[in-house]
Amino acid sequence: EIVLTQSPGTLSLSPGERATLSCRASQSVSSSYLAWYQQKPGQAPRLLIYGASSRATGIPDRFSGSGSGTDFTLTISRLEPEDFAVYYCQQYGSSPPLFTFGPGTKVDIK
């Protein structure tokens, strides 16, 4: 089973700052199968990035994803007030369980 670890657990930043979120896999993950989701309190998760670096439809270009193998990064170039939320990485693999999520990184206002 592939385990995803996200760091930091909480990131305290101010609007306008750059956020860098890390997702590390316990074994190599195909980049095409690595996604990032944003979840705000009381809401369902929303797809931000798929294929490690492709933005989903309607996602602002301040969100970008990168990485390969076991290390992936979500970057928010300039935090907007609506970006303070929890972010989850997720991978798909051929061995069970098919889908695993990381524990999440909370981005909150400093």
Place this chain on the structure above:
Amino acid sequence: QITLKESGPTLVKPTQTLTLTCTFSGFSLSTSGVGVGWIRQPPGKALEWLALIYWNDDKRYSPSLKSRLTITKDTSKNQVVLTMTNMDPVDTATYYCAHFQRYYDFWSGYYYNWFDPWGQGTLVTVSS
């Protein structure tokens, strides 16, 4: 526009069976590459994938819950049903269904997949 909505009981007793229905619109579950997944989230905790049903009726389950889960689809009704047997208080969570897309990119030669969009979720509490 794709929408999904979960429905089912908000409270179940321990040992009972939970039945949740996902009713969707904006896509057909008979289209190649499409699926519907179930994901849950205990209060204040992370997301956990439960099950997925593909357009071709192929079904996949989380190994840790496989013995308790059944996922089925009714294409004509645009519904997917998840049943979970022998409910326990640790199963208290918000249960989400989500549209699953598998996509082949001819340029790169790679397959991609993702869950998008998700339903609003339904909170299920397990308590006597």
